[in-house]
Amino acid sequence: MKMLELKFAALATVMALAATGATIAAVTPAFGAEVVVNGASAPSARVAYGDLNLRSKAGVARLESRVRTAADRLCHGIGIETLAARLDALTCRQATIAAAAPDVRRAIERSGTAQAASGGANTLTLR
Numbered sequence: 317m318k319m320l321e322l323k324f325a326a327l328a329t330v331m332a333l334a335a336t337g338a339t340i341a342a343v344t345p346a347f348g349a350e351v352v353v354n355g356a357s358a359p360s361a362r363v364a365y366g367d368l369n370l371r372s373k374a375g376v377a378r379l380e381s382r383v384r385t386a387a388d389r390l391c392h393g394i395g396i397e398t399l400a401a402r403l404d405a406l407t408c409r410q411a412t413i414a415a416a417a418p419d420v421r422r423a424i425e426r427s428g429t430a431q432a433a434s435g436g437a438n439t440l441t442l443r
Contacts, residue, residue, distance in 0.1 A: 358443060361386035363416075366438030370427035383420060386442050387412040416442050 363382045369375040391408035393401060419440045 359390055361390050361442040363440045363442060364438060365423060365440065370424045375427075376424055379420060379423065383413060383416050383440065383442065384409075387416070390442060412442050416440060 363379070363386050365379045365382070368378050370379060387409045390412055392405045397405070423440065
């Protein structure tokens with residue numbers, strides 16, 4: 317009987333740790349994305365990419381993922397949303413990603429140049 321109780325205790329501990337890890341992962345902001353609210357101006361998000369190799373497909377994919385995550389944070393509310401609010405958020409997200417696309421392309425193009433190597437801007441600002 318003691319062995320069975322020990323197994324259940326071990327299983328409960330593992331499940332508690334898994335739930336805690338999932339919660340921390342869900343509330344931790346994506347590395348490289350920061351939402352900024354300045355007084356009366358609209359919120360914006362800064363997306364860092366200085367740590368990425370934009371000459372690789374993986375680096376470009378990671379930058380695009382950070383842009384999508386930042387757009388989500390800017391456009392989606394917290395909690396229960398009405399259908400209209402959800403649709404507005406999706407429209408906002410698509411527009412924000414589209415508006416950032418030229419900056420993403422420029423960052424990729426600059427990634428192999430002397431400007432990027434000399435410490436040029438390593439963040440994108442989404443609005």
